[in-house]
Amino acid sequence: xxxxxxxxxxxxxxxxxxxxxxxxxxxxxxxxxxxxxxxxxxxxxxxxxxxxxxxxxxxxxxxxxxxxxxxxxxxxxxxxxxxxxxxxxxxxxxxxxxxxxxxxxxxxxxxxxxxxxx
Amino acid sequence: xxxxxxxxxxxxxxxxxxxxxxxxxxxxxxxxxxxxxxxxxxxxxxxxxxxxxxxxxxxxxxxxxxxxxxxxxxxxxxxxxxxxxxxxxxxxxxxxxxxxxxxxxxxxxxxxxxxxxxxxxxxxxxxxxxxxxxxxxxxxxxxxxxxxxxxxxxxxxxxxxxxxxxxxxxxxxxxxx
Numbered sequence: 001x002x003x004x005x006x007x008x009x010x011x012x013x014x015x016x017x018x019x020x021x022x023x024x025x026x027x028x029x030x031x032x033x034x035x036x037x038x039x040x041x042x043x044x045x046x047x048x049x050x051x052x053x054x055x056x057x058x059x060x061x062x063x064x065x066x067x068x069x070x071x072x073x074x075x076x077x078x079x080x081x082x083x084x085x086x087x088x089x090x091x092x093x094x095x096x097x098x099x100x101x102x103x104x105x106x107x108x109x110x111x112x113x114x115x116x117x118x
Numbered sequence: 119x120x121x122x123x124x125x126x127x128x129x130x131x132x133x134x135x136x137x138x139x140x141x142x143x144x145x146x147x148x149x150x151x152x153x154x155x156x157x158x159x160x161x162x163x164x165x166x167x168x169x170x171x172x173x174x175x176x177x178x179x180x181x182x183x184x185x186x187x188x189x190x191x192x193x194x195x196x197x198x199x200x201x202x203x204x205x206x207x208x209x210x211x212x213x214x215x216x217x218x219x220x221x222x223x224x225x226x227x228x229x230x231x232x233x234x235x236x237x238x239x240x241x242x243x244x245x246x247x248x249x250x251x252x253x254x255x256x257x258x259x260x261x262x263x264x265x266x267x268x269x270x271x272x273x274x275x276x277x278x279x280x281x282x283x284x285x286x287x288x289x290x291x292x293x294x295x
Contacts, residue, residue, distance in 0.1 A: 005259065006253065006256040006260055007253060007256060009260070009263060011248075011252055012248065012249045012252055012253070015244070015245040015249065016245045016249075016266065018241075019244065022241045023241055023242075026234065026237055026238070052189075052190045052194070054194030054197065054198060055189060055190060055194055056197060058193065058233055059189070062185070062189060062237050065237060065241075087262055087263060087266070088262060091262075091266045091269075095269065098270075098273060101238055102235065102277075105231065105234035105238070106231060106235075107226065107230045107231050
């Protein structure tokens, strides 16, 4: 256990976990977009919600990622504020989520979700 | 000697912000690595702490600015769709790349990876910046957090590095003009 002379690690753990959640959500949304159809049309936040012009589905993918990052950070911050959590465990989980984000945003992986033509 | 609007923003995205990101990463990494009680006196910690906060915060802000400029200003020019019958595709980089089997992978692999993986950099850099701001000088006594920060910091650099490398190579194959 670290010295108690320092602030509790909960808020930092929350920010690390939120980064992991944001990464995973980005990876998932990138894969979902490959399914095409209504999902891909919905992700065009530039057309649907005026979030830029000509950006296409990328506008939705990254907006959802940012929302997931911010919301999870706020929620986890409130839950872990003032607490000393098992940082090693939190960081391991966050790292796994980031790795999943890296893998799911790799083209040969997310292209596996493209529907096969009949 | 002049720059078009597109060249200007491409330069801001790749060179200006990219260079700042690299500088902030180098300084931040060295600062984080050596930010340990056994290496520093109390005065040393007090002197280095604000610089570490500044370096990591700059890296996070620059990472966000880079992806925002890249996505909402430069990317629409890259993916613009030419009118039917257009034969000169030099102003439509994506279409130019995929029109030739020899260059199509710069888009289908390079750009498709770059445009997504780049966004992991600001997420990771923000978590690191928050930790330095939150702990300040106390970070010298939180070895496990400092080590985790080094991992996230390096992963942020790797994500930005992949994006930057493909950005440079794609721009060489099909510049935004």
